[in-house]
Amino acid sequence: MIADIVAHSLRAYSLIFAFAIVGAVIWLSYGASNLFTKGRIHGSAIAIAAGLVAAYVSGRMTGGPKGLADFPALAGFGVMGGAMLRDFAIVSTAFGADLATLRKVGPAGALSIVIGVGLSLVAGAVIAVAFGYKDAVSIVTIGAGAATYIVGPVTGAALGATSDVIALSVAAGLVKAIVVMIGTPLWASRIGLNNPGAAIVYGGLMGTTSGVAAGLAATDPKLAPYGAMSATFYTGVGCLVAPSVFYLVVRLLTGEA
Amino acid sequence: MTIYGVAILAACLLVGDIAGRLIGAAIGVEANVGGVGIAMLLLLFLLGRDQSRLAASPGVRSGVEFWAAMYIPIVVAMAATQNVAAALSSGAVAIIAGLAAVALALIAAPLLSRLAGGGA
Known part of the structure; x- marks a missing residue:
């Protein structure tokens, strides 16, 4: 009886429940950061990693696509961590950003988006070819997935890719997002990711908004607005380039044109 | 009033999203082209300048700063709702393609950062 009442409350207040759990997880993560790593591994990095592990375990248990949700x-995790509140919070971080810096490194940021999209498309396409994909539609769709998990399915749908190839492209984008979430704090100092300019370039090169948003949060939250700003333009550029210019080039190379 | 800050933030996101979708439609892309980035620029334009009277209002500040402080918790919830199981069980093509894209971007990052000239 008590269990039913508790379960009813948690379902009725699912977003509130998520706030409470995330608060507890962050408290534990910051404690673990101080206790076990003397603050060397950022508390938010630990919390994000814990979130990913929880998402993996949940996915295995439920077979669903939304992790804990x-x-x-x-x-409530689906609402709290969904696109609506995520974008709202990302925009709010711009309040602390410096307009003059953005203006100064804007051109380099724009260039990094174009280069980032190009590099990802080529990387994904080369891997697709190495694994035996021979038709331009599949090669381009997998390449687009290596850009972001939105560019992949948008491109695949536009080109008429098969559903298993589209699923692969989404998975490639997910792998990228997760690797960027976990990896960013690990390699930040080695690639000089410690100033707003580098963060803008990093966001433009990586492009995965969720990956960059979480990765920079775990590295230095002050850099988050700069990286997120350029990353949000990346998916649009990818959706523009992948099914058009990139598809035509790949078709020439596969001899389908 | 705190709600003023929240409302300004909301208006920026909505205008940015609509603008991003319009740009996408104009260039024939089925996606939002930088809507969140446009929203960030809008917010910066409204509140980011030194002489901004809006930004000087404590209520406006607290409404925006609350959400900025919620950024990390929201990102943690986002991580907990990713389809990690699918990503890890998708097979070698997807995993290697995702890793290769990250690796190439990492190689390019220091070169382009130098071009950006820091900007600290």
């Missing part, structure tokens, strides 16, 4: 009592 596939448990009815934890559906």
Whole structure:
């Protein structure tokens, strides 16, 4: 009886429940950061990694695509971590950003988006070819997935790719996002990611908004607005280039044109 | 009033999103072209300048700063709702393609950062 009442409360207040859990996870993560790593590994990095592990375990248990949010009592995570509040919070971080810096490194940021999209498309396409894909539609769709998990399916749908190739492209984009989330704090100092200019370039090169948003949060939240700003333009550029110019080039190379 | 800050933030995101979708439609792309980035620029334009009277209002500040402080918790919730199981069980093509894209970007990052000239 008590269990039913508790479960009812948690479902009725699922977003509130998510706030409470995330608060507890962050508290534990910052404690662990101080206790075990003397603050060397950022508390938010630990919290984000814990979130990813929880998402993996949940996915295995429920078979669903939404991590923790596939448990009815934890559906609030889907709202809290969904695109609506994520974008709202990302925009709010711009309040601390410096307009003059943005203006100064804007051109380098724009260039990094174009180069970043190009590099990802080529990387994904080369891997697709190495794994035996021979038709331009599949090669381009997998390449587009290596850009972001939105560019992949948008491109695949536009070109008429098969559903298993589209699923692969989404997976490639997810892998990228997760690697960027976990990896950014690990390699930040080695690639000089410690100033707003470098963050703008990094966001433009990586392009995965969720990956960059979480990666920079775990590295230095002050850099987050700069990286997120350029990353949000990347998916649009990818959706523009992948099914058009890139597809035509790949078709020439595969001899389909 | 705190709600003023929240409302300004909301208006920026909505205008940015609509602008991003319009740009996408104009260039024939089925996606939002930089809507969040446009929203960030709008917010900076409204509140980011030194002489901004809006930004000087404590209510406006607190409404925006609350959401900025919620950024990391929201990102943690986002991480907990990723389809990690699908990503890890998708097979070698997807995993290697994703890793290769990150690796190439990492190689290019220091070169382009130098071009950006820091800007600290």
